[in-house]
Amino acid sequence: MAKNKLKWHLLFCLIILNSSILFQSYLFAEESPYNLSRAYQFVEQMLKEQKKVFEAGTPLENRINSKLTSNDETVFYYISETKIYKKKLISFKYKIDDLKVEEGKSSDKILIKAYITREFDFGYEALNPIFGDHIELEVDKTELTKNTLNVRSTNQIDLSKAKIKHNDAKSKTDLNTYLKRAESSKKLSVTINSNNGSTVSNRACTNNCWNRIKAKNYAYYWAAGHGRNPKYGGFKYNCTNFVSQSLHEGGIAFQSNWYNKVVNGKRQYTYTFVNAYSLDRHLWNKKIANDGRNKGKVQHADVYFYDPHNSVGLKYPDGHADHAAIVTGFLSGGRVLVSYNSNDRRNVSYTFYRDVEGGAMWRYHIK
Template identity: 30%
Template sequence: MLKINRKRIVLIIITLAFFGFGTSTYANNMKETVEKHEQLPTEIGISVLKEMLDQQKEGFKSGNPLLNSQISKLTETDEAVLLYYAMVDVDKLPLTDFTYSIDHVDVYLDDKDQMIVEGYIIRNFIFGKGNDQFETSLGDNIAVRIDGEKDKFLQNGIINEMSKVSLTQNTAENKQLISKDEFLKRYQEEVDNDNQQGEDTDFESEIENEEHAQLAYTYKGSVAAYYALKYALNPNKKYKLYRADCTNFVSQALHYGGIPHFTKWKPYTNAWINAGSFRNYIRESGGLKMKTVKDTYANVKLGDVYHYDTRNSIFLPIPDGWMEHTAIVTSLQNKKILVSYHSNNRKNVPREYYTSVEGGKRYLSSIR
């Protein structure tokens, strides 16, 4: 009998109600409207975030991500921590470098005269050895509150006052209440069962469609992957940006790779922006020359697409055939299939990573 964690379900439903249904939420659309009583110099915020991220760097490179967590503000449910342990403990790939960048910093006093720092941070990991090294990155919105008097905080020095800095928002915190141990158990199972994922279907039946029957095109997966890597962490401003942006992002990459627009698949039709509609369009109308294949390393090429089915129509964690998330293959390294996606912004993460956090099933579409 399936055990249902009611607290988790309630949180999922509340999260979906706030962030929008269907896919995950894009990091840069997360800021709430806050009344700002006094704008402060951004240098203050940059210094606070830099202190925090420098400590994260020290922790990751020492092999203990939670080292001095009162400064780094890391928890074991931060996706960066989960990703680190997945790659190092399960995939046995050493961390060779960690870097970060800070952008869109805003510092102000709120209506309670508390100092708030908001920013967009990108954390880059390099895993592997020699020529097999690869970079994987996470882009997230973050906000911290600084308790106490502003002048005293600045006077005493940031390093001495980090205990007064509280993390109030971090889109890297996984919303499924999954512990590190549970995540690693799932991830290990995903890795062990990789050759059994996916399903076989008839390619011809999936591409049979009058709309493109006489339309020839050449898809270059490496070109689509290039686009995805370029805009995974910083979206292309030529396109609309959705709160749930994963399928919109993947559609952009596919089009850049050479797939023309169709009546039902173009900006911003349901099939272009919605994970479930996109998957159904491929399978039913076949406007795109795609085939569902077994999810194995041998079947994957750059620019192929992953579909993730994580919950049912009433938001229980039970796959029902309707997709909630879409990602695109952007790298093949160390026998690992790496994907990139929006909502939240991730570049070159293992394709097992999303289902290890969210649960559910994934399907691989090969593009011809």
């Protein structure tokens, strides 16, 4: 009896030992040859440098380390808030997500990819603008190769040789052009409906089920920093999908030509749900919006459309919407704030996209 117990005990120990060896072998095989902690430090150090120059009021100083440029949308917004609207930056916060490392095009380079969110506190509290962007930072492979770390301090981050290879926030518009448009936009006036009540009747949703506050809160959460809601999936150009799902979450029912859902494990959606021009026409034709562009007072969850270029990409508006955003807040003095995807922006001025891209814009009031 004792021998049997000993035999089973030895067999159990052997199984555990073999399992441990196999597991360690798996980890070794899956382990990245590059130091991800150090990759994180590179992105973090860049954002620390950005925090330093923004809070000092000099966003275009020390560009070699901050990697900020004069056509970065965060620089645009900071300068217009401080110079045009005379606001003072209280603090700058950042967050790093989805960090990964890939081989660069050159054999001696590595790409550090990440999704970063940057929040500016101008004293708006819950209405602070947030910018969510994908970035790619190219560094020398030796900076992340593990067998070189024994001769290199992990705290010694040299950003001077690192290069930004991709930045969602980089605009083709120059700073002076943006500021001229922003100055002009300041003169615009809109009338805000002080009654932003939660429940309003809607022809597409009977029994008073349209809840604009619910739609606004949904958009506020999913605009930036939380990825894409798996319930609706994500697209390369996700602005209209984002606005449509916000309207749906606010109570507007799916229709035969407007939906995005998973059926039998496969995603099915209509062009109307994910395309700005088609959504524009849908809101008009189905009388979901009031009759006419820019009619009525602005309320939460109203939808703005933007038309920066024509069908062949030239910088001339042609009346066909190319981008969509949803109203998520208001500031004193009548400033309307919107949120949108691609790029991910939360609570930026309703004119910001137009100020950056040019062209035309209009609003539909959701009834």
